[in-house]
Amino acid sequence: MKLYPVKYKFKRAYLSIVIFSIVAAMNSFIKRVSVGVLSSVIGLVIVIILYKDVFKQLVKDFLELWILVARR
Structure with a gap:
C-alpha cells in the first residue's frame, strides 16, 4: 500500500470464501446427494x-x- 496505493474491496471475496466454506462443510457431513447438489447450486448462484x-x-x-x- 505504501508503494502503490490501491483501493481493493475484499468484502465480496471474503463473503464468497465464507459461502464456499459453508457449502463444503455441509457437503462433508450430509449424505444425501440431492441436498449437496442443491446447496452447491445455491452457493454458486x-x-x-x-x-x-x-x-x-x-x-x-x-x-x-x-x-x-x-x-472466420
Missing part, C-alpha cells in the same frame, strides 16, 4: 449475484470472441 458486474463483462467478452471466431 449467490456468488454469481455478488459478482454480477464481473460476470456481465465476462459474458460480453465471450460473446464478442464467439462472434469474432464465427466470422
Whole structure:
C-alpha cells in the first residue's frame, strides 16, 4: 500500500470464501446427494449475484470472441 496505493474491496471475496466454506462443510457431513447438489447450486448462484458486474463483462467478452471466431 505504501508503494502503490490501491483501493481493493475484499468484502465480496471474503463473503464468497465464507459461502464456499459453508457449502463444503455441509457437503462433508450430509449424505444425501440431492441436498449437496442443491446447496452447491445455491452457493454458486449467490456468488454469481455478488459478482454480477464481473460476470456481465465476462459474458460480453465471450460473446464478442464467439462472434469474432464465427466470422472466420
